[in-house]
Amino acid sequence: MARNPPSLRIISECFIQPYDVVSNSQQSKQPFYLTPWDLVYIHPRFFVQRGLLFAKSPQPHDDFMETLLDKIKHSLSLALVHFFPLAGRLKSIKNKNPLSYSFYVDCNDSPGAKFIYGALDNTTVSDILSSTDVTEELILQSLFDDDRTANIHLHAMSLLTVHVTELVDGVFIGCGRSHFLADGNSFWHFFNMWSEIFQAQDQAEGNTNIASISISRPPVLDRWFPDGHGPLINLPSTPFHDLDYHHDDHGHKHDSTKICEAPKFRVRTFHFSSQVIAKLKAKANSEGETSKISSFQSLSALVWRCITRVRRLQPHQSTTCLVPVNTRSKLEPPLSQDYFGNSVGITVTITTAGELVGENGLSLAAWKLHQVLVSYNDKAVRKGLDAWLESPMFLNPEAGSLDPHCVMINGSAKFNTFGNEFGMGKALSILLARNTATSGKI
Missing domain, CATH: 3.30.559.10 (Chloramphenicol acetyltransferase-like domain)
Known part of the structure; x- marks a missing residue:
């Protein structure tokens, strides 16, 4: 009933x-x-x-x-x-x-x-x-x-x-x-x-x-x-x-x-155990022959791959993963983590659907996310702010969805x-x- x-x-x-x-x-x-x-x-x-x-x-x-x-x-x-x-x-x-x-x-x-x-x-x-x-x-x-x-x-x-x-x-x-x-x-x-x-x-x-x-x-x-x-x-x-x-x-x-x-x-919730995330991290690092990929980057890569797969994009089509970043620690000198307000920049990682859902797509996506996130520094933060001040743009959630080929990862496990x-x-x-x-x- x-x-x-x-x-x-x-x-x-x-x-x-x-x-x-x-x-x-x-x-x-x-x-x-x-x-x-x-x-x-x-x-x-x-x-x-x-x-x-x-x-x-x-x-x-x-x-x-x-x-x-x-x-x-x-x-x-x-x-x-x-x-x-x-x-x-x-x-x-x-x-x-x-x-x-x-x-x-x-x-x-x-x-x-x-x-x-x-x-x-x-x-x-x-x-x-x-x-x-x-x-x-x-x-x-x-x-x-x-x-x-x-x-x-x-x-x-x-x-x-x-x-x-x-x-x-x-x-x-x-x-x-x-x-x-x-x-x-x-x-x-x-x-x-x-x-x-x-x-x-x-x-x-x-x-x-x-x-x-x-x-x-x-x-x-x-x-x-x-x-x-x-x-x-x-x-x-x-x-x-x-x-x-x-x-x-x-x-x-x-x-x-x-x-x-x-x-x-329609919104759904998925749960990932710490054991599963540990396996994902190990797999991404092993495939990529590195030890630098984090748990967050591995899980984000998995989610990005899954969503791209069900969207059935053509192999040549580009897909983007947006990840907001706390910029307090990125600035030189850094802002206090207790700074009240917004201190957020957005990193952009791009690849093709074919690469992302391919055999080594997990390690490839995770490594791309890693590179973009670690290179997001004081210079990148200030460059983004200067560009916004030159031509202000305002986010509008009423415009509908994001780019139909885009995934955005919000929130933080650190909160x-x-x-x-x-x-x-x-x-x-x-x-x-x-x-x-x-x-x-x-």
């Missing part, structure tokens, strides 16, 4: 501001300027959502959720003191003679981060962990805010939305953030420090004095710009050139156009996803919203 789609019951919505806003630092009162790395992602649908699924204790006390929500909200408020741009709002300035636009985050004129509490009354942890791709899709649409569409004005969007969903025997804590404000490294940095504050707050037995709860890795909020640019970057065009612009008396833009629904993609605890032990699973799904994106 077909199962009815789960129905989320919204119980409450509010906004969370940094704790004790009046005493916040002078830095939080200044505009948070956007760098070229940030500006690439200015689009409402680049609202990236991730979340962790936790199990309740077998016999939770009667006020379990009320107590948990109070602690989550308070620790979030404390975390936002350190990561205050997440509580801000995007603002823009329309410049004349010549016409151009500049963007920044206002950390003062904002109600704060959005907080939603809801319940899936008939859904269990097992329903989620054992779901098929179809039922998983239905459940995921309920767990995340604006999962499929972002029918909201960009300048009115909360840059951070926390969505807590109560299940019959579990709790899901989801977070969505505007990609132009933070990359994956910064997002999980925030999540890790929020968890750290929650646990410290728990151990302090109600002592919630902000001065008594510090964090082990404060974010570096100073902005980094290529030489000769910033803090405001004037763009001759924007990703919204076809939308109706409205500016208030202060030059702030408000667009009145809503975003169309994104194309729907500390399962080190986050909120009084319920380790998370059982990490879940991803489908709002930025495209064909060939991994």
Whole structure:
């Protein structure tokens, strides 16, 4: 019998501001300027959502959720003191003679981060962990805010939305953030420090004095710009050139156009054990007569080959693998790994379908990926930024899929996803919203 789609019951919505806003630092009162790395992602649908699924204790006390929500909200408020741009709002300035636009985050004129509490009354942890791709899709649409569409004005969007969903025997804590404000490294940095504050707050037995709860890795909020640019970057065009612009008396833009629904993609999850990955790495290195190919490069090569094979490309057709790279360590001098914002470049590896699916395709693809990744250095990073500043281009997830012959590998196993605890032990699973799904994106 077909199962009815789960129905989320919204119980409450509010906004969370940094704790004790009046005493916040002078830095939080200044505009948070956007760098070229940030500006690439200015689009409402680049609202990236991730979340962790936790199990309740077998016999939770009667006020379990009320107590948990109070602690989550308070620790979030404390975390936002350190990561205050997440509580801000995007603002823009329309410049004349010549016409151009500049963007920044206002950390003062904002109600704060959005907080939603809801319940899936008939859904269990097992329903989620054992779901098929179809039922998983239905459940995921309920767990995340604006999962499929972002029918909201960009300048009115909360840059951070926390969505807590109560299940019959579990709790899901989801977070969505505007990609132009933070990359994956910064997002999980925030999540890790929020968890750290929650646990410290728990151990302090109600002592919630902000001065008594510090964090082990404060974010570096100073902005980094290529030489000769910033803090405001004037763009001759924007990703919204076809939308109706409205500016208030202060030059702030408000667009009145809503975003169309994104194309729907069937999404599947595949699991690779550490033993399988070790075999892949050994095979790629053995075939390539080297020892330099990493586990990541071997697995990426396998996925790239598999997707290319099922696409049935002609042997002479080119296929591309795109891999985003954390550029903090690539720059000279390097940026701190705690630099908050976007610091991401994209490497491009190209070969033909015939080479990729051929007999030695695994080692060939893995070695090509290795060469491109190790050669991506300070010079390459700055060259890419200079080219973007010369001719700005904005990523648009609504344009449909990537190049039909392309594969893009996202995310990183280096992110500390399962080190986050909120009084319920380790998370059982990490879940991803489908709002930025495209064909060939991994």
